[in-house]
Amino acid sequence: MTRGSKFLLALLRRGAPVLASTPRELPAEVGDPEPVPALRRMGAMAASEASPPSDPLMIRATRYAVLLPLACRLVGLPLTWLWLVLGNGVPWWLTVVAWAGTVFTAGSAVWVLRVPDLRGRWTRLLLWVDLVFGVALGLWCGLWIPLVYLAGTVALWTMCRGVLTGLALAALGSVLLGLGAGDVTGIVGLLLVVVTAAVGSLVLLGLATRLALAIGMRLGQEAERARTERTLHDTVLQTLEAIALTEGGEAELARVRQAARVQAHELRRALNSSSAPDGLAAELATLATEMAREGLRAELAISDIGDDQLSEARRIAVRDAAREALRNTMKHAGTRDVVVRMEERDGGVVVITRDHGVGYDEDERPPGFGMSESMKARLAEVGGWCRVESRPGRGTRVTMWVPR
Known part of the structure; x- marks a missing residue:
């Protein structure tokens, strides 16, 4: 694998966890404040390193990627149920299933927002429960409600585990729903559209995250440079100016030495301020x-x-x-x-x-x-x-x- 494809390929292969990677440096084109051609900037972002995640805040923030498919399903399930009710009506048990899926989806979104889960153990459990529930719907609950739910499941797994996982689940959903509906082609097409949309969202989110990291790193470096300049101005430069103003003599020399010691202590403390x-x-x-x-x-x-x-x-x-x-x-x-x-x-x-x-x-x-x-x-x-x-x-x- 070449250096120029690490981040983008890792993102497509492993999904949202790659967003938490925090490289030590990024190509200059990524955070350059001067106008840079869009394709060149995006190419630099795609070519950046996908180093292992190390920042807890970034790890937690990547979990928010699942909110988009959850929000789509949270809206799609009630609308599909309402469409069926206004059409030919639905049996009571399908109403229960539709609203149970809606409540579970809403609870999942709230859980993602409120529970840290830095190790991802409960997030993995949530994904598997969601998948099992979607497969059960596909086997026993008709077409439209299971289709909407499984579309959300495919999008979730695509964003969390990568493109290959999303395609595999799209194939599984097509088989499950096609057995009862008889229209496998239409279902396959719809689920492939879902995978494509999820991949597009994942790539855009990844590029936006890299751009934000680059801007933050550049601003942080500028702030650190300004802080260092102020520290030197307040210590070394001021002392040198004071030395230039003093006259000769042993007493003045002793005072200058004392001032130099004081400023050396202050500079050392500023550079290593852990006390x-x-x-x-x-x-x-x-x-x-x-x-x-x-x-x-x-x-x-x-x-x-x-x-x-x-x-x-x-x-x-x-x-x-x-x-x-x-x-x-x-x-x-x-x-x-x-x-x-x-x-x-x-x-x-x-x-x-x-x-x-x-x-x-x-x-x-x-x-x-x-x-x-x-x-x-x-x-x-x-x-x-x-x-x-x-x-x-x-x-x-x-x-x-x-x-x-």
Whole structure:
């Protein structure tokens, strides 16, 4: 089997479980945001790897593929029964069978939506029960009601177990129903149409899943790249700029070394952030201590608001934004004193840094003072916002808010 046919052939051979495969990478054409010819993009998706499924969410999501044939049968059975009733009427037992099949189909759809079943054991049992019920209908219950039910069964097995299984069940259904109806050709044609529709749905679903994976991988890589750039900006770049501003002497050299050690520790923690969070208040206290080593006196005003309920992503976003605000105070404010306040506001947590330095005209921002955009982007990623207010001679206030 060639690399270029793995995903599509595996999908046709094994059905919906292949949708859960999560490759480490996909061809560039799949997630390319630039216009790409449709056939070329679909060919790249079909040519991608069908690696073994590993993500529990993807495994569970593939079970939703059965909802389409279940929904079709859920509508088809009552309509067929109503058509027969309005025509020549139906015996009571066939009415019971039709509505029993409808209830079973509805229960199956609800079960798929509500029960995780990551190992697929109960899903396999459900498929076999459905098949046995359909075969029983084909043997003893006439033509139309069993035909509609078996059409749903063929579609279910085609999507869950692949094309060969669907064709085998279509042949079985044709034999069962043809024995009583005498019109095998028409039944075979109808069930082949069902198999074709199921295969088409499966292929479209597979290609759409691959496209969504490619877009998600590309956006994830871009987000990770932006996060890394911000981490470097908040640590290494800021320290290098501080070093460039210092004068010579043993005392300054010792301070630079200490700052380098602190930033190395912060960078290491950012790249390997597996430790349990201490809460935003503790993070701000650590940040104030870190900045004190570099000569900034930060006065903390922390309210007791249970900030440990913040998610790690929001806590880190606020901490890094506050660090950037404090570093910009050191570089541009002309003062070494700043107040850092944390309190509850509007259902979230707000952190405010306030200095009484030289300030600046917001229409004429100093060179290198790009914190507004980077901080806004950082906090917006976690559902928050940032506002920078400054006036010449009146200092600068930076307000950072995130939801709980």
